[in-house]
Amino acid sequence: MIRRLVLIAALFAVPLAGCSRREPPQEPQPTLPDTAGEGARRAAERERMRQDSIARANASADADARRRAEEMTARARAILEEVVRFDYDESALRPDAEAALGRKVPILRSNPNVRLRIVGHTDERGSLEYNLALGMRRASSVRQYLAGFGIDASRFETTSMGEDSPAAQGSNESAWAQNRRAEFVITAGGSPLTLPGS
Helix, strand or coil: CHHHHHHHHHHHHHHHHHHHHCCCCCCCCCCCCCHHHHHHHHHHHHHHHHHHHHHHHHHHHHHHHHHHHHHHHHHHHHHHCCCEECCCCCCCCCHHHHHHHHHHHHHHHHCCCCEEEEEEECCCCCCHHHHHHHHHHHHHHHHHHHHCCCCCHHHEEEEEEECCCCCCCCCCHHHHHHHCEEEEEEEECCCCCCCCCC
16 A cells, blocks of 8 residues: 555656746747847938938039039120120221120130130121121221230131121111121130139
8 A cells, every 4th residue: 555655646746746847938038129230220321311412412512503604604605795886887996885895805814715706797888898898897996906905816706797697677777776786706615604703
């Protein structure tokens, strides 16, 4: 009987011993984010955003610079191409023509590569030959005036259209006054142009 009791006790002890040896179940640990990797991703994203911002600022600044250069070139071109007018049968410069030419001088000095064609025109009165010669005298008068400011005369080409290319149609003083002129064509160095003091 003792043997039986020992055997029964042993049978109960084995499962109990197994239970006592068991460790309590562990609670699942939350998965921690990869903070080192996440930080690196965030830093890379911030750097990308910073570089994008710099690129946008540079593109904007470049666009502004191009716009300013284009505006400056347009203003300088308008001054260089400004027409000068003459009195009837005259090649002498009027005060308003001298003022217009005076506005061209600083631009010509600031842009030494610019070359101009000066084209003399007349109204319809007079013979073709006389008007061609008068147109040439007008163009030469303008060239001489500009060269008087120390600008190399070789930068100016002169030609005459006489009465062949009227600015205004009509046989009256209003039309004739517009046709007695010298026009300017930029033949070289016209882009970009700078204005003095800029």
